[in-house]
Amino acid sequence: MDPHQTPFEYSQAGDLIVGAIVSVVSSMFDEISFEEYPEMKASDEHISTPKAYQQVLSLVFAVNEINENPKVLANISLGFYICDSYFNTRMAYQNTMKLLSAWNKIVANYNCDKSKNLIAVIGGIDSEISLQMANILGVYKIPQIAYCIFVPMVNAKTQLPSFYRMVPNEALQYTGIVQLLLHFQWTWVGIMAADDDRGETFVQTMKPMLFLYGVCVAFTAKIPIMFYTVNLIGYLRSMKTVTFSLMESSIKVFVVNSDHKTMSCFKWLLYMNSLSEGIRVTSMGKVWVMTAHWDFSSMTFHRGFDINVFHGALSFAIHSNEVGTFPDFLHLLQPNSQHGDGFIKIFWQHAFNCLFEDSSEEMNDTCTGQEKLDSLPGIFFEMRMTGQSYSIYNSVYAIAYALHKIYSSRAKSRAIADKSRTYLSNLQSWQLHPFLRSISFNNSAGDMVYFNENGELAAELDIVNWVTFPNQSFLRVKVGRMDPQALQGGEFSINEEAITWHNGFNRVMPLAVCNDNCHPGHNKQKREGEPFCCYDCPPCPFGKISDQKDMDDCFKCPEDQYPSKNRDQCLPKTLNFLSFTEPLGITLVFLALFFSLMTSLVLGIFIKNQNTPIVKANNRNLTFSLLLALLLCFLCSLLFIGKPQTMTCCLRQTTFGVVFSAAISCVLAKTITVVLAFMTTKPGSRIKKWLGKRLATSIVLCFSLIQASICVVWLSTSPPFSDSDMGSLAEEIIMECNEGSVIMFYGMLSYLGFLSIVSFTVAFLVRKLPGNFNEAKFITFSMLVFCCVWLSFVPSYLSTKGKYMVAAEIFSILASSAGLLCFIFPPKCYIIILRPDLNSKDQIIRRTF
Template structure:
């Protein structure tokens, strides 16, 4: 029910807006005599500039083959008052030139302006009127009226420029366009007489890409009209965006304006709703803002606001407009809300304030000047009034007094300062005048006769050649010149539009695209000078398919969506990302490791067992303590060297064993501290040699005990082996074998300091690389061999008489020794860094303490606490 009521309201509005003589639901009016309609402006002059203006829109009925051709145009529905300023800027520039004695002295400029109605047929027809007789259109014939027309200024729309170029090129008449989307063609080969008083459009595309990259907007929508210009805009811009990592959420085309105006049906309403639902997906819209696109867009916004029930255009975005936009409303849009465009950014042809133009507008009156067929209709449309002698019949409209002031009009309808398009047209007139002036200065006598003969084809060809090389400073202080392609050698300004509820606005210049600037300054923008739409709270909007992937995460593409849409996945262990939106994580250098958030690399700590840490202090204390105890035991044995218990088992071997144990405890200190070349070479070799001496002493003592008991048997041949000679030979041979292994190790692949960066994630292990692992295990293996042989011999001799036999203690000590070093291997291989070193130190200290305690503690007990037992009688008595 609500939708039906809404359609009735819109249908009633359409009836009110439509002229009375409509055909086939098109808003058109028919003029019987096309030469009598008022929309032209003629001013006499010795040299005439032809102009095709664009102030009105034309919606044509379908013309069938059997119908008589007719001219139709919109009289009041589509009127853009601001475009009348283009006419006024031309009139103002011609007036200045005619009053300036330094440009074309004694030669007056005139002009003839026709309306294009933004329609191909009307453009062709009015272009022919500029070239033919005033009575009727007869190609190739001219009679009096525009015989001295030397150039034509093209209309605002690019298609109009092309329509004109196809005719003017046949007559070799130079054409100067002041539109942005003029055809990008080779002027020399295809349009040799075509010039554009605007920069190359390629600079605008580059500026659009730079602007989006500057604000990191990678998820945008593109809107253009459903015509050749819109198609060209999308086909050119979209690949450029993709190349720079910017995705388009959609490429939306607005329908033709006639579809919206002529058909307020449910289909159009649905189309409007669908369009703005699509637009709602993004926060940044790039709009090819030619007049047709903007007119359609504003009308669709009007329909959408009614459909939405808000009565205002409430979809607030960042609008980025191309340089065709001039923030102009049609007369029937005067009450539309423009707040939606607050904070919009647009490109504009570089312009400056032209002195005297505002004063020129302030004295404008509908009765002056004569010959202006646009002024009265502009006045009526702009001020929404009717002159008393007007043929139009409308109710509820005030009478035009002629005292209305242009500066009272909203900026969206008319501006008192020169707009960008008006500035381009102003420069076009001056470029033509300066070219003609140079022709006068360089003419010869023969040429003078031709010039005075109303110019003919000669002056037109000369004007075409001089336009290529023209360069001058205009009254606003800007340099105007054409490049080799016949385009204005200039750039674009970036404008920030600040709108107000009373339909006024401010144009703030916030940046520039200057192709002539040095590298690095081609694109500049002052972000702090930009006013964003109020919904953004003056915070730069984000235009992303999804939020940024922050450091510590990498992007993972979403299937079925553009490359700007992705998921954020944490970096794998051991890898980081230190920038936003990275595609891959990477590993830190070997001497660094990732922090907790995996967004930064931290230098690894050096890992080695120091003297100052608790574990190192403990080992130092134990090593010194055991060394001191060993020294005390050695002192006790030396002091009581004459007692039977010391003499009983070769006191020389006992001294050597105690000294070797003392050195074994001290050699454990070589494993503490930061490894160096010397300590690495001494660690394992010193330990291996010293321990081999200790175990060799135990083996010698054990063999000596066994041989001593065997020699006591009658007739035993072992007596000759009993003595210090055998013990010394065993000790020396075992020592030399181990020493040979160590020397070979040092000569072939000695240990060296090494930095192990891979074993522990957060640490650099400073260790001694064994050089040759084989030699390292050969040293240990030889020690195990000696210990096992000692254990076996001692085990066999354990049942000999106790008083003369320390084999039991040696057996137990070797059992402890072998157990410690057998458990050493798996413990050593399963630990890393300083704990690997700690395992070896512990094994050295524990095995040495086992030997010291098991062998010497019983003897020290007797010597110190039970001296009565330290006698020969007791030692020789059998229990």
């Protein structure tokens, strides 16, 4: 050990010195009375964090590796001076001053030792220590490279121009935590942080971010910080309150600001409570989401603690990689050959739970110095570099490459190489800044190292899953990353299948919600007086659905779809139209064809017997016209069956209107013919000249042409067209004919109704005229049926939808046409076929008068 060196320091001479403030041991310090030279003095009782010793070794390893590499700094040697902060900000301040002063003497602004050419300083482990160092080093513009993560200051680069960090910005970690919680849909979480300013800053930063993204902070645990406190009983009581609240809480996921002090106190708390109260810590069944401060390490008094409580924990971690020769370097360590290392013996004793022979303490086990580092549990030491050690390793290389750039820029020829070496030996630390800011290199592990514009490492954060084992060993499994350099939308990535969850969750991903998720078919409804993450799940209202979990609102299906019974999906609507293949369509087609056949049969009978008196007695041309019109009426009903097309839509109503008008015009002409026929029997009547084919033809053509004119105007101005009605029926799309102009449609029907009423009225008035073959009686009954059918059609047409509305119109067409056919022609067919003896002129004259 160097004669000037005190315990817990490590130094090595060199042309340029890299200083470092690390945190390996903790100690109790006497209060300063200011009655003597104010110097912090540590007690002889130390608590070691063995794993932190690797940070010292990574710096030593990096310096030695650089000195052995002629490609980095030729003819220039690096040295180091490492001091311990004892996890104490005052000691960190004191030892920073020590780095700036002569060996073992703290005199501000004075260093008479030319061998101590301090070029840069690395440290410290947390934000408090780092900022205390920065307050001093910034005055002298000495570059400081920290390996801690802390909340960034406003204008940090302006306030701390000499400060660099070999870790990414804290904001990246906060964003990563939010993305992680959202990925697993954890909306009911707790936050744990130290009961100090740093913990309060963490809580006040995280809460608004989580609230913004819909995550509720249901529980906040403030962990009291204790390092050698005198009031141990009071501390235990406060810690026990926190622990019981934690264990009894139903919250499954906790976000932990896992700096060293917080986690040391928390683990010690769990351990002490498990001893005093018999609490099964490992059965807590929690998911710990740790910040990047977390390094699975323990102080030596945690040796008996069961680490399975952290099984399945997730943490963010500073990206690290394997440094190939580092394990070989560790295997060469010999505690009995210290070479100026003031840490190794205390590390060895605490790590292997033994004492060296020269120790004043008593213990059963004696350290031989031949113990194997790779036999230690991972919580005490790892053979691969941890994240913090990797940051220190990169920090040393960043300083070396910055010096190399200075050397390369001056040594342009061999002639001035020696002068360049002299220049570097006398280099002032402030001259390093321009080269350090622009540094960019690939380290031995293949990672790119460079600082961003804020003096922070431009790198990603790893997401690590911690898998623990009963022998206090563990695995760190990289399951994701948070990469700020990735394309938008790809910054966060995670592999769920690679995650091992805590045994309390039966290897299934835990749920962290205030209540069960709202299943599809339901929507979230806020509970009054409770956090927004707590809600009820009422079913979606009629006509709406939700097809995902936890939807805020239900929504309507597209017009061509309808909600399922459970209101969790949209089903395609079926087409609704009167088809030729369905039973109703088949029945109507059968009736139309049947009555068409009957009409054709009657027409055939009348044509065959057209010269008989009974056919000639009632104007056989009108009879043939009426039968032909009825035949077309029956057949036009077929236009209403089948999927509506533009052509059929244009033809169905207009054809029906014209043909029916012709049929009723024939009936009206026959009725008027009967009236005129009886009026001509009076002597001197002038009406006889109106009798004949001309009158009947004129009546039929006149009234039919009026309807035809209405239909032509209709087709010319606003013709019917095929359309679909999405909203009238919940589960069907009505394929229908849009009538175009409703006025013209009802005008056509009104005119048809007018003819019917006129025909019925005339027939009714002459129904009592004498004569066996007076058709007015039969026309009266037929028109009565006709009018009744169409009067009932109007309300049924307006009250039905879809194919049933079409069926109602077809039925009205068939029923009204059948009424005309069945009431007018059967009596005549009876005479023609069954009573031909009555079919004579004498019988007609005798029966009529």
